[in-house]
Amino acid sequence: MSAAVRTVLALGSNLGESRTTLSDAVAALADHPAMKLVAVSPVARTKPVGGPEQPDYLNLVAAFETxxxxxxLLEHCHQVENLHQRTREVRWGPRTLDVDIITYGTEHVNDDDLVIPHPRAAERAFVLQPWAWMDPDAVLEGEPVAELASRAQDHSGVELFEGE
Incomplete structure (x- = not known):
């Protein structure tokens, strides 16, 4: 068996019981013999970025060793999305659950199915801010995640979610 790699996943939901969906999705991701949950961020309420008019999102970031x-890993993420009735009808449209691979150790992947690090992660406060809350020293491609979050265009649309 190969050595475990630290991966950062971003989860978002804006349809259905989003808070419960996010908690259940983290548990489902961790419920795999090759996945060990390391940390989970607080939940953020975020304004949608791109796509059609839609409700606010709840987002979080989770770190795993895998x-x-x-x-x-991508297939496992898709399986967890499917458990939560994820459909892909409208690009950047509303969804019950979205799970994105943000990083996979220091590896770079760029093929038709997968790009790692996630190609838009460095521009998205809805990913960066929860990640910075979870790991204030986190770095993405040599830049502090907290600094990237503060410069992201959508930064003003991200707030700590205090709800249930």
Whole structure:
């Protein structure tokens, strides 16, 4: 078995019982013999970025150690999305659950199915701010995540979610 790699996943939901969906999704991601949950961010309420008019999102970031390779990890993320009735009808449209691979160790992947690090992560406060709350020393491609979050265009649309 290969050595475990630290991966950062971003989860978002704006349809249904989003807070419960996010908690259940983190548990489902961790409920795999090759996945070990390391940390979970606080939940953020965020304004939608792009796409049609839609409700606010709840977002969080979770760190795992995994022995899955990047494509196996992507398949596992898709399986968890499918458990939560994820459909892909409208790009950047509303969804019950979205799980994105943000980083996979220091590896870079760029093929038709997967790009790691996530190509828009450095511009998205809805990913960066929860990540910075979870890990204030986190770095993405050599830049502090907290600084990237503060410069992101959508930064003003991200707030700590205090609800249930």
């Amino acid at each position: 022995t899955l390779d990047p494509h196996q």
